[in-house]
Amino acid sequence: MRTHQLVQSWLEEQLAAGRLAVGDRLPGERMVAEQLGISRASAREGIRVLEAMGIVRAGVGSGPGAGTVITANPGAALGAALRLHMATSHLPIEDIVQTRLLLETWAAAHARPAAPAMENAAALLEAMESSAPDEKEFLRLDALFHVALADAAGNVLIGAMMSSLRESIEGYTLRLTRTLPDWAATSARLRAEHRDIHNAIRNDDGALAAEMVANHIEGFYKEAGFSGS
Template sequence: MRTHQLVLTWIENELSAGRLMVGGRLPAERSLAEQLAVSRTSVREAIRILEAMGVVRAGVGSGPEAGTVVIADPTAALGSALRLHVATQHLPVKDIVETRVLLESWAVSQASPDAPGLRNAAALLAGMDEPGLSVDEFLALDVQFHLALADAAGNAVVSAMMGSLRESIQGYAGRLTANLPDWAATASRLMAEHHQILDAITAHDGGRAAKLVAAHIEGYYQEAGLGPSA
């Protein structure tokens, strides 16, 4: 085992055992290196890996922000990894869209009509109804709307995966707008579908909401040229 992996394994064991928790700090670099009998370079490498994975935040200097703090931000790391693999074309965008349909359909079918996320979704829809939004502004609100729907299911893993999937294809979805014959007409249709999805959830009709969200997502990509043969 490479020495930085020893550090990663130790931190994982500390987290699993509850001796290290979100908000807690790792031992100082020198102390951890001495404790595990590894070099400080190995400790730094392990911390860089964990920071990229969204597990820790490394601060420098002194004061309350100094030191390496355990955080919980899986979405950023998963989204970054997916974006890179999409860029290599190892993970086709079409497959990621299909996975998103599966996850989001399940999420809206399980969403609680009383979930706080749905109040947030309604507020986001109100913002999207404002006239004069640019394409980028509309798509940014669209991302937040769909994440709010996923959060309403109350499943932390699905929320994290949905966030990473949306992050990995958000830029691609924006570029696809160039393929649309009439963005204003598409935006109007998407808004109407958003309202229908939210209405189905609040009416306790998860089955209908799931069908609506699947047709909503697939319809946009097919209209933009990402059909089965694309």
């Protein structure tokens, strides 16, 4: 078993036994090394891997923020893995579209009208509608809007998966805008659809919101010339 796997297994045991919890600080490298029977350098390496995975956050200095804190951010690890697969073209666009449809229609159907994330979604709508952003900025706001809707459903894992997909969505949609016949017309339609989806959720009509989200996602990709298999 590799060093980071030893440290991860140890941390899992500590969390399961209730000896550590999210927000707690890890023991020092020396103590971790002693408990696992490994060198301090190996313990340090293992903790750094956990930090890259979003499981812990390392602080600096000697004040209240010092030490390594358990954060449990699953989106960080998922996002890193997805970005690597994107770089090697291991995520076909069809797979992203299908995954978005599965996650986002469920999220829209279960989104809570009064969830704090809906306020964030509203602010993102305003940014898209009032500042006339360019394609790249518009699609960044667009992806964040869809993540906010997923967060409004209250499922932590769904939210983390959507958050991790965000950069992949931005990248593909930005490339697809080059094939659109009229970006101004498309962006105006997308803004109107965003608003309709947001209103449907605010009106507690999850079924309508889910239908709108499906049409919204599929409509963009079809307009860009992607029809799937």
